[in-house]
Amino acid sequence: MTSLNIDLIINLAYIASAVLFVFGLKMLSSPATARKGNLMSSVGMLIAIVVTLMNEIKLPWENIIGGLIIGALIGSIAARKVEMTGMPELVALFNGFGGASSLLVGLVAVYAATNTTFTNITIILSILIGGVTLTGSLIAYGKLSERMPSKAIQFTGQQVFNGALVIAILASAVMFIQNPSADSEWLYAVIGLSLVFGIMITIPIGGADMPVVIALLNSYSGLAACAAGFVLNNNLLIVSGSLVGASGLILTNIMCKAMNRSLNNVLFSGFGAAKVSTA
Amino acid sequence: MEAIYLSFILMLSIFLGFELIAKVPATLHTPLMSGSNAISGITVVGALTAAHSGSPELALWLGTAAVALASINVVGGYMVTDRMLAMFKKKG
Numbered sequence: 001m002t003s004l005n006i007d008l009i010i011n012l013a014y015i016a017s018a019v020l021f022v023f024g025l026k027m028l029s030s031p032a033t034a035r036k037g038n039l040m041s042s043v044g045m046l047i048a049i050v051v052t053l054m055n056e057i058k059l060p061w062e063n064i065i066g067g068l069i070i071g072a073l074i075g076s077i078a079a080r081k082v083e084m085t086g087m088p089e090l091v092a093l094f095n096g097f098g099g100a101s102s103l104l105v106g107l108v109a110v111y112a113a114t115n116t117t118f119t120n121i122t123i124i125l126s127i128l129i130g131g132v133t134l135t136g137s138l139i140a141y142g143k144l145s146e147r148m149p150s151k152a153i154q155f156t157g158q159q160v161f162n163g164a165l166v167i168a169i170l171a172s173a174v175m176f177i178q179n180p181s182a183d184s185e186w187l188y189a190v191i192g193l194s195l196v197f198g199i200m201i202t203i204p205i206g207g208a209d210m211p212v213v214i215a216l217l218n219s220y221s222g223l224a225a226c227a228a229g230f231v232l233n234n235n236l237l238i239v240s241g242s243l244v245g246a247s248g249l250i251l252t253n254i255m256c257k258a259m260n261r262s263l264n265n266v267l268f269s270g271f272g273a274a275k276v277s278t279a
Numbered sequence: 280m281e282a283i284y285l286s287f288i289l290m291l292s293i294f295l296g297f298e299l300i301a302k303v304p305a306t307l308h309t310p311l312m313s314g315s316n317a318i319s320g321i322t323v324v325g326a327l328t329a330a331h332s333g334s335p336e337l338a339l340w341l342g343t344a345a346v347a348l349a350s351i352n353v354v355g356g357y358m359v360t361d362r363m364l365a366m367f368k369k370k371g
Contacts, residue, residue: 218315236324
């Protein structure tokens with residue numbers, strides 16, 4: 001087969017996957033069709049993985065198959081063993097792994113020789129959002145599973161600290177983009193700071209609000225996948241990532257409304273004056 | 280040009296994502312969250328591509344780790360969602 005044909009087949013299959021994801025999500029929001037919807041979206045995922053594997057003949061097969069098998073084993077054992085009450089925190093943990101993966105995809109892309117400035121910006125976004133998703137989800141997991149105190153953690157100067165953190169992330173990102181290389185210390189600064197930032201945005205939120213936070217972090221991990229899609233010029237990643245990002249945000253909002261809260265109230269109640277709201 | 284075309288796709292999918300979920304009964308909040316979390320594991324496709332660009336050696340291993348982490352998210356995510364939904368069915 002010529003490479004043009006393979007490209008065509010891959011893109012057609014990617015369209016099929018995207019359609020299955022869309023219908024899957026739609027069906028997941030109604031009780032009668034939810035289980036079928038989940039199945040549909042998993043078929044979409046299977047198609048996407050198989051077709052992507054078809055693409056490259058010179059793949060490092062041992063590594064890829066090894067990685068897939070190890071991941072599938074860990075995931076399926078965890079999913080099968082977990083108690084019903086432990087499911088939300090397991091979802092948080094899975095979500096964190098997804099974020100970590102997007103971070104690594106961004107990091108690997110730095111090694112490519114020819115990156116445009118636009119690619120470098122998306123690499124930083126992929127690393128940043130992936131990193132925040134990773135540690136944010138880990139904290140959410142810790143709070144829900146009561147491996148750490150579930151109450152909101154606050155300290156004096158928290159807002160100032162977080163403000164400084166944001167500025168430091170932006171500055172490191174700009175420094176990296178101006179002089180991108182795999183040994184750039186600014187790259188590692190962005191990674192480290194985004195990991196810290198993920199922790200900082202999650203600790204001031206109380207354990208009772210964690211489901212909303214997980215929904216929001218899930219939306220972030222979609223955006224991280226979307227950013228990774230821009231890094232790799234992969235339209236399926238962009239479509240599915242932004243689908244999850246947008247629908248995750250809507251779901252977060254719906255969940256807040258069900259609790260009679262606003263999203264701002266959930267996210268920032270730990271910061272400001274309202275200490276009562278963490279009860 | 281590629282960037283413009285991809286941003287175009289991005290815009291449309293964001294709108295689609297916003298419109299896709301309108302009314303969700305409270306019992307389905309967690310399964311929907313979990314199910315869409317599994318979809319965000321689509322980054323596994325990116326990880327597969329990243330792993331093959333494996334030069335130097337370090338990049339290969341980072342890519343392999345990305346594949347493993349994303350497949351935990353995908354496989355675990357779909358399975359745990361299915362378990363949640365199976366439980367609802369028994370109750371109803």
